[in-house]
Amino acid sequence: MESRYDSLRRDAIRIYGSILKDQQIFDSFSPVEPDSRGWIQEIVLGSLRYRTRIESLIRFYSKKQPPKLKAIQFLTLAGYQVLTAKEEHRAKAVSQWVELSKSELGKNQSGFVNFQLRRFADEKVRADFFSDEKPDWSESEFEWYCLPKWAYEKLKKEQGEAWVRDFALSSLEKPTTWKRNLAKVESSLYTAGSELADNEIIQGISSQKSVDLVSQSIDGYSGKTIIDVCAAPGGKAIAMAALGGNVTATDQNQRRLERVLENVNRVNLSINVKPFDEAFTGEYELVWVDAPCMAFGTLRKNPEAKWIRGEAKLNELFEVQIGILNRASGLCTDNGHLVYTVCSPFQLEGGTVVEHFLENHPDFKLDKKWRVALNEYEGAEGFQGFLLSKSSSNSS
Numbered sequence: 001m002e003s004r005y006d007s008l009r010r011d012a013i014r015i016y017g018s019i020l021k022d023q024q025i026f027d028s029f030s031p032v033e034p035d036s037r038g039w040i041q042e043i044v045l046g047s048l049r050y051r052t053r054i055e056s057l058i059r060f061y062s063k064k065q066p067p068k069l070k071a072i073q074f075l076t077l078a079g080y081q082v083l084t085a086k087e088e089h090r091a092k093a094v095s096q097w098v099e100l101s102k103s104e105l106g107k108n109q110s111g112f113v114n115f116q117l118r119r120f121a122d123e124k125v126r127a128d129f130f131s132d133e134k135p136d137w138s139e140s141e142f143e144w145y146c147l148p149k150w151a152y153e154k155l156k157k158e159q160g161e162a163w164v165r166d167f168a169l170s171s172l173e174k175p176t177t178w179k180r181n182l183a184k185v186e187s188s189l190y191t192a193g194s195e196l197a198d199n200e201i202i203q204g205i206s207s208q209k210s211v212d213l214v215s216q217s218i219d220g221y222s223g224k225t226i227i228d229v230c231a232a233p234g235g236k237a238i239a240m241a242a243l244g245g246n247v248t249a250t251d252q253n254q255r256r257l258e259r260v261l262e263n264v265n266r267v268n269l270s271i272n273v274k275p276f277d278e279a280f281t282g283e284y285e286l287v288w289v290d291a292p293c294m295a296f297g298t299l300r301k302n303p304e305a306k307w308i309r310g311e312a313k314l315n316e317l318f319e320v321q322i323g324i325l326n327r328a329s330g331l332c333t334d335n336g337h338l339v340y341t342v343c344s345p346f347q348l349e350g351g352t353v354v355e356h357f358l359e360n361h362p363d364f365k366l367d368k369k370w371r372v373a374l375n376e377y378e379g380a381e382g383f384q385g386f387l388l389s390k391s392s393s394n395s396s
């Protein structure tokens with residue numbers, strides 16, 4: 001008889017396959033049973049974090065005949081669960097996955113699946129798998145560090161080898177979520193599932209940290225007219241409004257903009273949420289561009305970002321980022337500020353965008369920049385932030 005876990009595993013297989021094939025993020029999938037989301041998330045996101053390390057191990061133990069894609073994906077999820085299962089559950093996990101393989105991959109594959117999963121259950125293999133040193137069975141650095149080759153090479157060139165290794169290993173850790181208490185204006189650790197008070201919002205620390213860093217540099221938000229042109233789901237806009245800013249929020253994605261409205265209503269703050277087409281008029285003392293990016297600063301939370309966006313997307317986003325920054329800069333008052341942030345470590349999405357912008361906008365200058373890597377402190381998410389100011393039109 002099929003157990004509840006068989007149907008959860010089938011869901012996990014379906015979602016994992018679709019993320020990689022259709023380049024969708026995990027959050028865009030709804031599991032069949034909503035209360036099973038946590039179980040599926042653990043298996044799917046864990047497998048995505050360790051994807052190429054697990055695939056190396058599968059290849060190592062199937063030298064004679066490399067398995068087909070469907071079997072690799074099945075074994076990746078099964079392998080991850082066996083590697084991370086508590087000792088008392090491990091043998092059962094192996095036998096349940098082997099049983100499921102009969103219907104998912106065909107009866108003739110169950111012997112092979114059994115052989116593979118017994119390797120994953122082996123104590124020495126597990127110890128090697130979770131060590132920081134690359135063992136012999138892993139063929140390449142980038143696979144061991146679980147980054148796509150292009151990203152590993154690019155970050156190594158930009159930041160150095162020790163940095164990229166540390167970054168990659170840190171991104172394998174599970175994420176930490178933060179909550180900001182809007183009344184007290186402070187952030188603290190949030191435990192998944194615990195209830196939020198009316199005046200609390202949760203978001204990654206990178207999002208909230210940049211709000212605090214900019215605040216310290218511009219003498220706070222209180223009373224200032226502010227527009228956040230990439231606002232969804234609203235974390236920064238809400239934080240700035242809670243700190244006294246007179247905030248307008250917009251986003252190109254209408255569905256995501258509705259989420260801003262829901263979040264704003266939940267915390268009972270006054271924010272002017274405007275449709276994107278109507279937002280680009282008027283002047284603001286602070287214009288914030290929290291641009292769409294490769295999101296490699298949030299790999300702990302969104303490990304799929306490693307596999308669903310290639311180098312071509314990095315170049316494509318550069319054009320989008322420049323476009324938004326150019327357009328948004330027109331909203332900035334004389335002597336006002338323009339902030340550009342991305343949750344990404346790539347040079348092209350950060351300094352290069354800003355340099356390009358400044359070359360074409362002599363009326364702006366760079367006042368400050370920040371670079372926080374996800375391996376910099378515990379629970380961090382990586383981001384780059386740039387604070388620009390606009391000179392007065394009378395000063396030239």
Ligand SMILES: C[S@@+](CC[C@H](N)C(=O)[O-])C[C@H]1O[C@@H](n2cnc3c(N)ncnc32)[C@H](O)[C@@H]1O
Pocket residue numbers: 207228229230231232233234235236237251252253256290291292293320324
């Ligand atoms: C990093 S997220 C913003 C996060 C948000 N500021 C917060 O703190 O919660 C980037 C946002 O930019 C939006 N976006 C994408 N392309 C855009 C464009 N060309 N113009 C404006 N917004 C865009 C996306 O819909 C997405 O909501």
